[in-house]
Amino acid sequence: MRTQVAIIGAGPSGLLLGQLLHKAGIDNIILERQTGDYVLGRIRAGILEQVTVDLLEEAGVADRLHAEGTVHHSIELVFNRTRHPILVDQLTGGKVVTAYGQTEMTRDLMDARAAAGLPTVYEAANVSLHDFDGKTPRVRYEKDGRTHEIECDFIAGCDGFHGVSRQSVPQGAIREYEKVYPFGWLGVLSDTPPVSPHAIVYGNSERGFSLCSMRSLTRSRYYVQVPLTDKVEAWSDERFWDELRLRLDPDLASRIVTGPSIEKSIAPLRSFVAEPMRFGRLFLAGDASHIVPPTGAKGLNLAASDVKYLSSALVEYYREKSEAGIDTYSDRCLRRVWKAERFSWWLTTLMHRFPDTEGFGQKVQDAELDYLVHSKAMSTALAENYVGLPLEL
Numbered sequence: 001m002r003t004q005v006a007i008i009g010a011g012p013s014g015l016l017l018g019q020l021l022h023k024a025g026i027d028n029i030i031l032e033r034q035t036g037d038y039v040l041g042r043i044r045a046g047i048l049e050q051v052t053v054d055l056l057e058e059a060g061v062a063d064r065l066h067a068e069g070t071v072h073h074s075i076e077l078v079f080n081r082t083r084h085p086i087l088v089d090q091l092t093g094g095k096v097v098t099a100y101g102q103t104e105m106t107r108d109l110m111d112a113r114a115a116a117g118l119p120t121v122y123e124a125a126n127v128s129l130h131d132f133d134g135k136t137p138r139v140r141y142e143k144d145g146r147t148h149e150i151e152c153d154f155i156a157g158c159d160g161f162h163g164v165s166r167q168s169v170p171q172g173a174i175r176e177y178e179k180v181y182p183f184g185w186l187g188v189l190s191d192t193p194p195v196s197p198h199a200i201v202y203g204n205s206e207r208g209f210s211l212c213s214m215r216s217l218t219r220s221r222y223y224v225q226v227p228l229t230d231k232v233e234a235w236s237d238e239r240f241w242d243e244l245r246l247r248l249d250p251d252l253a254s255r256i257v258t259g260p261s262i263e264k265s266i267a268p269l270r271s272f273v274a275e276p277m278r279f280g281r282l283f284l285a286g287d288a289s290h291i292v293p294p295t296g297a298k299g300l301n302l303a304a305s306d307v308k309y310l311s312s313a314l315v316e317y318y319r320e321k322s323e324a325g326i327d328t329y330s331d332r333c334l335r336r337v338w339k340a341e342r343f344s345w346w347l348t349t350l351m352h353r354f355p356d357t358e359g360f361g362q363k364v365q366d367a368e369l370d371y372l373v374h375s376k377a378m379s380t381a382l383a384e385n386y387v388g389l390p391l392e393l
């Protein structure tokens with residue numbers, strides 16, 4: 001079999017890339033090792049930057065997002081049991097974020113791909129990448145007891161942090177940067193009305209970080225910081241709700257509507273970047289190349305901006321026979337990736353309690369929070385990073 005672009009992974013990166021390439025008349029196939037239902041069952045991101053919303057519109061899959069997504073004009077920081085609004089739209093000249101689950105975005109992309117009759121191979125086992133350092137790369141995979149081979153012009157490694165693409169790059173050709181945080185996030189999804197329907201609430205209390213978010217006006221998403229040694233089995237719903245309340249201000253705590261968890265899991269936090277993001281005819285995009293702690297809601301949005309740069313570069317190659325876009329792909333992505341890595345690290349450091357934060361360190365964190373909510377300059381810096389920096393910066 002032959003195609004122009006072989007995409008590894010049917011997460012947001014792979015599906016969005018496939019849709020944008022299809023819109024541009026570029027043939028592509030997606031190889032996914034799991035089933036579609038398994039991919040949809042992963043509960044992850046929930047906040048979309050305007051850049052991501054614009055891309056989904058460009059891909060023709062934004063109808064449900066506009067119908068069901070919730071626009072947020074502000075966020076709130078809670079510390080010392082007091083809530084402080086950060087009026088994001090006023091500080092950024094009107095920019096906002098949209099609450100819309102990654103699961104729903106993935107479902108919209110899967111439905112659009114199926115409706116267009118585009119080839120997606122689910123349960124593709126033992127995917128392997130070949131000859132991407134030349135001009136005729138190939139991808140192999142196993143399905144239904146047979147080995148299949150695809151000849152292509154380019155391979156897009158959209159297969160996430162644990163995928164095969166980055167692992168296929170010769171060790172000497174790639175540099176990795178990593179920071180692992182000494183805590184995780186215990187997340188709960190519940191079919192209850194969000195406690196703060198128009199603002200994502202980030203808390204820093206002596207008991208640790210908390211986050212009040214949503215997926216819709218009838219489905220909430222909450223998180224509390226937990227030690228890495230914690231097991232989700234040790235957290236009953238009741239224990240979770242009690243702990244969440246203890247980390248909020250009294251008014252918000254009194255308004256939490258509890259209900260049975262429909263998903264509950266603990267995720268570790270890490271910062272990670274692999275450089276460069278291009279190896280001959282192989283391009284890495286999304287979590288295959290970088291990971292951020294979810295505090296800044298950047299992971300999914302960075303995947304979308306990588307895909308914007310990559311799809312534009314491939315369209316330019318096929319339409320204008322120019323390699324300028326593919327030659328600058330990695331540098332353009334990494335300039336935006338590292339700014340998001342910095343912001344995510346900064347907000348994680350500001351809003352979490354670290355095991356080794358002594359008296360002085362805690363006083364400095366307290367002072368930074370106090371300065372942030374009373375300084376227009378610092379609140380503006382938070383706001384412009386939160387809504388997403390312009391693509392061209």
Ligand code: FAS
Pocket residue numbers: 008009010011012013014031032033034039043044045046047102124127158159160161162163164165267285286287288294297298299300301303
């Ligand atoms: P993904 O990991 O989503 O998709 C990669 C796909 O490739 C998967 O479907 C996988 O099955 C497939 N694959 C892997 N290896 C393969 C192989 N060898 N062959 C074929 N297919 C293969 N981001 C936010 O912005 N906000 C959040 O709140 C947030 N919360 C998160 C919580 C968790 C627990 C995790 C893990 C991530 C979270 N993220 C969050 C980040 C997350 O949303 C990612 O940024 C997003 O999924 C990136 O999408 P992809 O790059 O497509 O990678």
Ligand code: PHB
Pocket residue numbers: 044045046047200211213214221294295296297
């Ligand atoms: C979420 O809704 O899952 C979410 C929201 C904001 C974040 C991280 C996660 O910063």
